Amino acid sequence: MTALDAVSVFLPSRRVPIEALAAPLRLTEMQIRLFRRFHGLTEVRRDPDRSLPDLLLRATDGLTALPGVAQRVRFVLYARAFPVVAPYPANPLHDVCRKLGLGHALAFTLTQQSCAGALAAVDVAGRLLAAEPPGPDGEPLALVLTGEKAFTRDAQFIPETSVFSEGASACLVSAHGGRDRLLSYACTQRGEFDVAGGASPARFQREYRPALAEVIDRALTDAGTTLAELRLVLPHNVNLLTWKRLGKLIGLPLDKVLLDNVTETGHVFCADAFVNYRTARERDLLRPGDRYLVAAVGAGDGATFAAMVFEH
Template sequence: MLSIERSAYFVPDTRFVVQTDLARFNINAAQAKVFTKIYGLNQIPYAKDISVTDLIEKSVSKLFVDGTVRKQDIKFIIHAHTAKVITRFGQSVIREVKSRLGLLSATAFGTSLNNCASTLNAFEMAAMLLTCQDKTAKAIIVTGEMAFTPTVQVIPNTSITGDAAAAVVVSLNDHNNKLLALEINTYGKYSRGIWLSEEESKDFEKRYVPLLGETINKVVEKTGLSLSDIKMILPHNVNLISWAKLAKHIDYPLANIYLENISKYGHCFGADILINFTDVQSRQLLNKGDYYLMVTVGLGATFAAAVFKY
């Protein structure tokens, strides 16, 4: 059973402010007010004078700070990202990170299969790959990229994305943060993502909460638990209003959905759920034996949820 052993993230200190940096986001003051007052977005991190490779390296390197994770035990590095192209053609960001950090025993590759939901796809991949390794084997799942154009940065009527990277070490032999069940559902009729027609976009917005609620209920049912057994939901930070609607739809306490980072970081692609996990751990908001969910959605459209036991 796959477990999370360590986690870390890096968010740049530099920020755009939604209400004032209108030109950056190509929005007007009225749109900015919607993003801040209704969606809960305030500051958006951006990486100044560093590359996407640097961004990812900074998060992965934190996993080795105290020496408890041995580099020779890392057999796989899986980079989950949203944009299909995140650097210049011919360059492999994750192989460069592997080389810089001396992770010589690892096979490194990337996946953008389900956009922002690719992070949970990577957990599934890691579990399968590690079954063929010895007991000491571990994998790193890292997600990180930059919002390098307005098209990538602003999701109309939904969210604004920021620059960040987050990473976890996973193995099959730890006893904490065990992955109990995973549910990934893809709805191809929305495959055009941000290029959906107006009619298609309205249909997606209408079905978003019911489809997400269905995915959550399915993954909880797989474990034999009920929603009342789930101590906390660690969400993607798309906006506040969608999670308020979801909480009402599934009759789950909004206070138990960790939403504190939406105003600070915006939506940092697939890194959101790992950033939230790291913060919840550091704040000791979960106790031994608690059940929690990681929940994310990738445009295209993929709804994904996973149940873990702390």
């Protein structure tokens, strides 16, 4: 059964208050007020001097087991929100693999599900590992990476919705781990929500929460559990209002949703799930046997709504 063997996160130490984004992003005072008071977004993490490969490598630094199991890593999956993050012929993923001694691994990127890509990457990693025979060093592993730079205006905020932080995560995935086992994965892709292609943003906002509620319900059903049985929900950090309204829609108490990182980091692209997982572990919010749900939404050329249920 697909499992998270180890998770590490890196966030730049530099905190930037929302008000400091007004001038570079050409935001009005009213827009800043909307982000802070309405959506609960107060600051983001940025490090303009740190490159994308640096972000990814700092995340892998926290995987203390990685050097000892590097030869067992068969796949490296890089989930990111944007199709292009570096000018040709630069390839941050391959640069990182070389520095980590993972040149032997099959490395590729997933981008089509935008900010929901991390959940897809964990699912794909598990499927690939299930088909791999054990090697002389033991069971095969996959390394799932996320992390991006807020390098353009579009990569720094979503109008009227959220702001992005820079950061990265690294996760070792196995096919037969004993902790943080994946019980279910539900995903819905909605091509009609291609806002960039001319679809109505109002329709997307109107159907956003029902669509997310549907995949959450499907993930719970497939895992044989209920909202009441969940210990915790790890959200995507889009904003507080979305989760307050979703909670009312599906009967989810907000005290089960780990929302602190929404205000402290904003949206960290695909890394939100792992940022929140690290916080949950640091605060000892998960005990052996607890079940928790991870949810994410990606918007780009259409929209992806995804949810996973894990057992700690």
